[in-house]
Amino acid sequence: MANYFNTLPLREQLHQLGQCKFMDSSEFTDGVEALKGKKIVIVGAGAQGLNQGLNMRDSGLDISYALRQVAIDEKRASFVNTSEAGFKVGTYEEVIPTADLVINLTPDKQHTNVVESVMPLMKQGATLSYSHGFNIVEEGMQIRKDLTVIMVAPKSPGSEVREEYKRGFGVPTLIAVHPENDPEGKGWAQAKAYAVATGGDRAGCLKSSFVAEVKSDLMGEQTILCGLLQTGSILCFDKMVEKGIDAGWAAKFIQYGWEVITESLKHGGVSGMLDRLSNPAKVKCFEVSEELKDIMRPLFQKHQDDIISGEFSSTMMKDWAEDDKNLLNWRALTGETNFEKTAPADVEITEQEFYDKGLLMVAMVRAGVELAFETMVEAGIIGESAYYESLHETPLIANTIARKKLYEMNRVISDTAEYGCYLFDHACKPLLADFMKGVEADICGKDYNEGKDNGVDNVTLIKVNEALRSHEIEAVGARLRGAMTAMKQIALG
Numbered sequence: 001m002a003n004y005f006n007t008l009p010l011r012e013q014l015h016q017l018g019q020c021k022f023m024d025s026s027e028f029t030d031g032v033e034a035l036k037g038k039k040i041v042i043v044g045a046g047a048q049g050l051n052q053g054l055n056m057r058d059s060g061l062d063i064s065y066a067l068r069q070v071a072i073d074e075k076r077a078s079f080v081n082t083s084e085a086g087f088k089v090g091t092y093e094e095v096i097p098t099a100d101l102v103i104n105l106t107p108d109k110q111h112t113n114v115v116e117s118v119m120p121l122m123k124q125g126a127t128l129s130y131s132h133g134f135n136i137v138e139e140g141m142q143i144r145k146d147l148t149v150i151m152v153a154p155k156s157p158g159s160e161v162r163e164e165y166k167r168g169f170g171v172p173t174l175i176a177v178h179p180e181n182d183p184e185g186k187g188w189a190q191a192k193a194y195a196v197a198t199g200g201d202r203a204g205c206l207k208s209s210f211v212a213e214v215k216s217d218l219m220g221e222q223t224i225l226c227g228l229l230q231t232g233s234i235l236c237f238d239k240m241v242e243k244g245i246d247a248g249w250a251a252k253f254i255q256y257g258w259e260v261i262t263e264s265l266k267h268g269g270v271s272g273m274l275d276r277l278s279n280p281a282k283v284k285c286f287e288v289s290e291e292l293k294d295i296m297r298p299l300f301q302k303h304q305d306d307i308i309s310g311e312f313s314s315t316m317m318k319d320w321a322e323d324d325k326n327l328l329n330w331r332a333l334t335g336e337t338n339f340e341k342t343a344p345a346d347v348e349i350t351e352q353e354f355y356d357k358g359l360l361m362v363a364m365v366r367a368g369v370e371l372a373f374e375t376m377v378e379a380g381i382i383g384e385s386a387y388y389e390s391l392h393e394t395p396l397i398a399n400t401i402a403r404k405k406l407y408e409m410n411r412v413i414s415d416t417a418e419y420g421c422y423l424f425d426h427a428c429k430p431l432l433a434d435f436m437k438g439v440e441a442d443i444c445g446k447d448y449n450e451g452k453d454n455g456v457d458n459v460t461l462i463k464v465n466e467a468l469r470s471h472e473i474e475a476v477g478a479r480l481r482g483a484m485t486a487m488k489q490i491a492l493g
């Protein structure tokens with residue numbers, strides 16, 4: 001098998017990378033009709049498998065699960081969770097032959113092996129679905145020509161796919177049909193119905209391609225979504241402790257801080273988040289984030305370049321072949337960081353305090369969101385997709401850190417995202433070392449406004465506001481948020 005993207009002529013690469021159309025709600029008026037009464041079998045019941053299945057069943061679809069014999073025999077979490085939720089569960093041989101739609105929600109590393117086992121059991125003309133296109137795009141998996149191949153990729157951790165659905169909303173979703181596998185022309189109708197069933201249409205759906213999804217998803221998860229939140233957590237915690245701040249307080253501040261500050265990001269964009277700071281703090285935050293953008297830009301660009309060229313995927317696949325040596329080592333190192341090892345103190349921190357004492361964290365979020373967006377767009381990813389993959393998803397990842405710190409984030413995201421997160425983190429920490437030496441507590445743990453007058457130069461403030469508001473991500477965000485009429489505020493803390 002060869003990297004599918006790299007086999008395409010440049011013209012076709014650019015076409016597939018740029019394939020992305022925001023779908024109006026009127027395109028979903030058929031609801032789940034295209035899948036109503038069809039037998040839908042989900043393979044794997046982890047982060048996405050279980051949560052997508054729960055949403056789809058609540059939306060009126062017929063869902064069952066195919067698990068490995070060993071998972072059933074050993075009564076693994078996948079078997080217990082699906083059985084206790086009342087789903088029909090069986091082995092591949094028991095449930096796949098009658099399925100109209102088989103949804104592969106196993107880890108990317110297992111896709112070749114899973115698809116090779118599942119495909120011979122699938123009936124003629126059935127559909128195979130993915131939630132991430134790695135197997136098709138980076139590994140070049142070939143699928144039987146009578147099968148339709150679709151993708152419904154939630155731009156969110158599986159836990160939040162369920163939480164947002166229960167709130168009456170959903171998560172932005174990219175849908176695609178593999179151009180090599182749409183023999184009956186039914187792919188788009190099924191992908192749309194599936195996205196409605198998970199709640200994706202309420203947040204926004206993009207009609208995209210496997211290629212555009214892979215090249216943007218890998219970029220988001222490695223940089224702003226997971227990599228930078230990990231680096232920022234570790235560096236900010238160590239700085240606060242170095243400056244004499246109580247370690248338990250710092251652990252609590254950082255664990256919950258990302259969630260609190262990115263809630264205003266989700267609802268009001270980057271400007272909305274910085275509007276929560278006092279005027280002098282906003283000016284300072286702008287300057288700090290500009291410096292961070294200059295330092296980190298080459299690293300963001302390297303990640304995007306390696307993703308586009310296939311260098312990233314071949315490196316990760318080498319690690320798969322070596323039994324995840326790097327992944328497991330990095331996972332262990334993350335567990336040993338002082339941030340992870342320090343229990344959060346039982347102290348009250350008000351919502352406003354997270355902004356006033358967390359200026360550096362706000363600056364990191366702004367720098368990371370804008371850099372990820374800019375780098376993706378430069379590489380040919382459409383703005384709407386880059387927005388979902390950077391700005392909208394950051395709070396959804398922050399929700400997982402608020403639950404159980406970096407451990408929880410890395411447990412809930414895919415193994416692919418976890419690998420990329422560590423890869424970025426191990427390159428970013430040394431890159432920020434000199435910058436961090438100059439950081440004082442007034443931007444990391446103490447109130448920036450304390451002991452200062454609240455005055456600010458008019459011209460400077462006007463320029464800062466103008467720069468924030470005129471960034472392309474703000475225009476794209478305002479449009480997309482305009483369609484998110486059911487978005488809910490979440491209860492914080």
Ligand SMILES: NC(=O)C1=CN([C@@H]2O[C@H](COP(=O)(O)OP(=O)(O)OC[C@H]3O[C@@H](n4cnc5c(N)ncnc54)[C@H](OP(=O)(O)O)[C@@H]3O)[C@@H](O)[C@H]2O)C=CC1
Pocket residue numbers: 043044045046047048049067068070071076077078079104105106107108110113114131132153154155156157158159412413414415416
């Ligand atoms: N994690 C996330 O939130 C997101 C994931 N995705 C994509 O969704 C897909 C699923 O990812 P994710 O939910 O993280 O996966 P998980 O790691 O959570 O999947 C675990 C499930 O896969 C099963 N499994 C593991 N190995 C095998 C195997 N060799 N054969 C059969 N079943 C196996 C496990 O079975 P058992 O119980 O037997 O161990 C378990 O049920 C991936 O393509 C990922 O990129 C997309 C968006 C976000």
Ligand SMILES: CC[C@](O)(C(C)=O)C(=O)O
Pocket residue numbers: 154155156157158217220221225226397412413414416417
């Ligand atoms: C951010 C990581 C992700 O792409 C996701 C939750 O969207 C993943 O692969 O887990």
Ligand SMILES: [Mg+2]
Pocket residue numbers: 154155156217221
């Ligand atoms: Mg993703």
Ligand SMILES: [Mg+2]
Pocket residue numbers: 132217218221414416417
């Ligand atoms: Mg991913």
